[in-house]
Amino acid sequence: MEQQPVSASARRGGLPRVAWLIGPALVAGVAYLDPGNVASNMTAGAVYGYLxxxxxxxGNVMAWLxxxxxxxxxxxxxxxxxxxxxxxxxxxxxxxxxxxxxxxxAMATDIAEVIGGAVALNLLFDIPLLWGGVITGTVSIVLLLVQSRRGPKTFEFVxxxxxxxxxxxxxxGVLVAPPDPAGVVAGLVPRFEDSGSVLLAASILGATIMPHAIYAHSALARDRFAPAAAPLGAADRTDPSLRPDLAELRGIPTSRLLRATRWDVSIAMIIAGTVNLCILLLAAANLAGVPGTDSLEGAYAALYAGLGPAVATLFAVGLLASGLASTSVGAYAGAEIMHGLLHIRVPLLARRLVTLVPALIILAVGFDPTLALVLSQVVLSFGIPFALIPLVALTAKRDVLGRFRSHPATTAAGIAASVFLIALNATLLWLVFTGA
Structure with a gap:
């Protein structure tokens, strides 16, 4: 991928420099707003209200860390x-x-994103779901071409x-039909109602803390900041104590770059958290108890009938943009996973074509799209510990991050998040298989 040089304004400091540093977290944050999020949050609000x-x-607080x-x-x-x-x-x-x-x-992510785009095209233009999936996949290929040919910065802008x-x-929609403040406050108290609410909680967390976003963000940050101006030897690349910090070789003090990254992540998570909460609140305030609103199609119809065509159309447009943006980030993450672990680099476009197949099969056989989206998020939830535990462990090691290793309190917070997510998934399994 073409690397973008640090601009003169970035080296001098000030607002232009800060603006140049913003971007990777916003791209990774799109993964927190994919169609799986929409389906999980919309279903949770429609079925359980503010619960x-x-x-x-x-989930959003844990996602920041x-x-x-x-x-x-x-x-x-x-x-x-x-x-x-x-x-x-x-x-x-x-x-x-x-x-x-x-x-x-990563494949579960691809399924959610393509299906979401297909549903949005069906709602907006009455395009059959299978052809909607093909169109969504084609647009994602165009976005990947932008990424590979124009570099990470242009891709970030798109x-x-x-x-x-x-x-x-x-x-x-939330601005048009605000939620009940008392209901929102009551919903902040941690509790479950039944096994279905546990399933949706796991689905929401799987859609919020997405394993492929963890893999992708480290690669996006690497692609933007890490390449050094001077070549490094093999030993230097594996032992932080034997080399200067990569970012400092580019004229940016690593400590300042990490501070800017915290702002980048904060902005991305505020946006993602606000939008996800608005989706759930929109459903809780306007769709709770309405028959058929536990599906995206039913939710769209209910919004159209209850709040008017403007709200429903914007909802469908948001769903389409969600599918188109997140599918390219998912393909990027999948390619990075294969390259990093198997040392095999498959062209992004070739991989995108292959991973389209499962989603298109699901659309072709007529499987319920919303159920497929929710189940895909549950799969993502079970993948979280495999990404999160190594991340927390590695960032606590001196031989990996040197003086920038995590503070013990940060590591403890990461461990607590891991334990919570694993316990939730274990509870989900117990409830589902015992029929409780």
Whole structure:
């Protein structure tokens, strides 16, 4: 991928410099606003009202920490998380097993994004779902061409533009029909109602804290900041104590770059958290108890009938932008996973064509699109520990990050998040298989 040089204004400091540093987290943050998020949050609001507001808020807080750790790993080491794991997992079968689960997670992401785009095209233009999936996949290929030929900065501008469309599309309805403040406050109290609410909580977390976003963010930060102006030897690349910080070789003090990255992640997570919460609140305030609103198509019809065509159309446009933006980020993450763990680099476009197949098959056989989206997010939820535990462990090691390793309190917070997510998934399994 073409690397963008640091501009003179970036070296001098000031607002232009800060603006130049913003971007990777916003691109990774699109993964937090994919069609799976829409389906999970919309279903949660329509079925359980304000019950799971706390899950959205908690997930977003955990996501901030996780995405910052991912970006820090890429910036300081000059390697993505898959590359780092690929170098540290000595057993080739262990490395392949880890790749397989990560690849399945990436494929689940692809399914959610393509199906979401197809549903949006069907709602807006009455295009059959299968052809909508083909169109969504084709547009994602165009976005990947922009990424590979114009460099990361241009790609970021395109994705951030789609992010603006997503935000407007999904928040407008809440402004038109505000939620009940008392219901929102009550929803901040952690609790479940039944096994279905646990399933949706796991789905929301799987859609909020997405494994492929963890893999992708470390690579996006690496691509933007890590390449050094001077060549580094093999030993220098593996031992932080034997080389100066990569970012400093580009004229940017690493500590300042990490501060800017915290702002980048904060902006991205505020946007993603606000939009996700608005989706759930829109459904809780206007769709709770309305028959058929546990599907995207039913929710669109209910919004059209209850709030008018403007709100419904903007909702569908937001869903379409969500599918188009997130599918290219998902393809980027999948390619990075394969390259980092198997040392095989498959062209992004070729991989995009291959990963389109499962989503198109689901659309062709007539499987319920909303159910497919929700289940895909549950798969993502089970993939979280495999990405999160190594990330927390690696960023706490001196031999990986040197003096920029995580503070013990940060590591403790990462461990707490990992334990919570694993416990939630274990509870989900117990409830589902015991019929409780």
């Amino acid at each position: 799971l507001v706390w899950v959205v808020v908690l 996780i995405q910052y750790l991912s970006a820090k790993l890429g910036i300081v080491t000059g390697k993505s998380l898959p590359e780092t794991l690929g170098a540290r997992i000595g057993n080739k079968w262990g490395r392949r097993a880890y790749w397989l689960q990560a690849e399945l997670v 994705v951030i533009g789609l992010l603006v469309v997503i935000a407007v599309g999904f928040t407008f």
